[in-house]
Amino acid sequence: MRHLITAGLLGGAALGGALLGSVGLAGGAGMPMAPAAAPASTPLRATAALRDAAGQVLGNATFEQQGAGVTVRVRVSGLTPGQHGMHVHEFGRCTPGVDAATNTVVPFGGAGGHFDPGMSRNHDSPQIDNRAGHGGDLPMLTVGADGTGQASFTTMKLSLSGMAGVLNRSLVIHAQPDDYRSDPAGMTGARERCGVITRESFSVRDYPLPGPQDFPEGVAVDAARGVAYTGSAASGTIYAVNLASGAVSKFAEGGGQGRASALGLKVDAQGRVWAAGGASGTVSVLRPDGFPAAILNTPKSPNAYVNDLTPAPDGNVYVTDSSRPVIFRVTPDLKLSAWLDLDGTPIRYAPGINLNGIVATPDGRALLTVQLNTGDLWRIDLRTKAVRRVMGGLTRGDGLLLDGRTLYVVRNAEQVITKVALNADYTAGQIVAEEPLMGLRFPTTLAAIGGDLIVVQGQLDKLQGGTPETPFKLTRFKKF
Secondary structure, three states: OEEOEEEEEEOOEOEEOOOOOEEOOOOOOOOOOOOOOOOOOOOOEEEEEEEOOOOOEEEEEEEEEEOOEEEEEEEEOOOOOEEEOEEEEOOOOOOOEEEOOOOEEEOOHHHOOEOOOOOOOOOOOOOOOOOOOOOOEOOEEEEOOOOOEEEEEEEOOOEOOOOOEOOOOEEEEEOOOOOOOOOOOOOOOOEEEEEEOEEOOOOOEEEEOOOOOOOEEEEEEEOOOOEEEEEEOOOOOEEEEEOOOOOEEEEEOOOOOOOOOOOOEEEOOOOOEEEEOEOOOEEEEEOOOOOEEEEEEOOOOOOOOEEEEEEOOOOOEEEEEOOOOEEEEEOOOOOEEEEEEHHHOOOOOOOOOOEEEEEEOOOOOEEEEEEOOOOEEEEEEOOOOOEEEEEOOOOOEEEEEEEOOEEEEEEOOOOEEEEEEEOOOOOOEEEEEEEOOOOOOOEEEEEEEOOEEEEEEOOHHHOOOOOOOOOOEEEEEEOO
């Protein structure tokens, strides 16, 4: 067993509460914490400037990844002597908003409730497993007679990457001690200091999207037009985003023409936009003006889930279905048929989302596709239809992007983008890096634009319930 929290004292300040405990590993979403991940492209360090309600900076906190845990150092001034509850809150907003503890608008209420990656819905000890208590439940801060508090501790409940990642969330210090028992916040009272946890030495560009309930999923880039397309998993509407100005326009209305959902997107050599239709079982082909060129139907089934697609050098487009064990193919004359029955292959479908992202190798010999629920990457020979397992370890793999022999895998609930180095014939691979960027929120798919990548922060974990962070956004960053 491993300790979840270790702490040290700085100066005259101490951390309240029992700091050492032999309890299980802190994990997220009902799962144990994973081993230390592959390195990010730059060291994982973050800071938070702690402000009072008037906006004055009266302290700071630093966060540094240490293996599977995070070392946190806090220094703050101007507080009442005694113990103060301290938590990581879900949203990176130190703005007024509704506090669930009082149901009133309060300073820093925009930070939301406690960060709860294990979906425990329970306020508890900072030593408890994330499945049993909020991941954001931290040791108390003890403030001395001079109004200054300093603290240093390492916690295994949090990370700067992955499911327990705290980047672009908020650190909040409260007015009262924490009883580590009462929901939702341990009777800690007013929110007196707040700081957004911001990664150091890293930069991105965000493209905000309209629609408070759109839940974007797919992304495709038309470099000639300087446009990125993204589609709504909730409505099927497809938007066009000007990559220079960030202006967003509606490219194609959802809800009709067999497109109640728009998942994986691609742009072909003719500038047409292809959209996987999810549970509708359709593939939509849209002209560059947004009007349908074709709506292609897979066989009727209550289990349809057409998830992603890719043009291949042979002129065909290949399509995954995450519920039905089949690869579909669309020929250049826009005829759709079942191309490969997966029942007789090493790929075994199981409950949940199965094959998801798909790409074609540039040599025209194979397809690569990831199985979300197992983490396996598969190679399918386009000539013989032979199926071979390339590697594992890509659990919750969603969208794929192949750049030469580098494969980028978006891992949605893991909230990272994983970089894989593949061998010359795409039969083996190795994870070489994982990136959380500035804090990903259930990312889904990505596309390339020059030397940059652009990823969708889809938040599909909130599609059936919960409060998404709005506006939804695409995020652009340098290849790593």
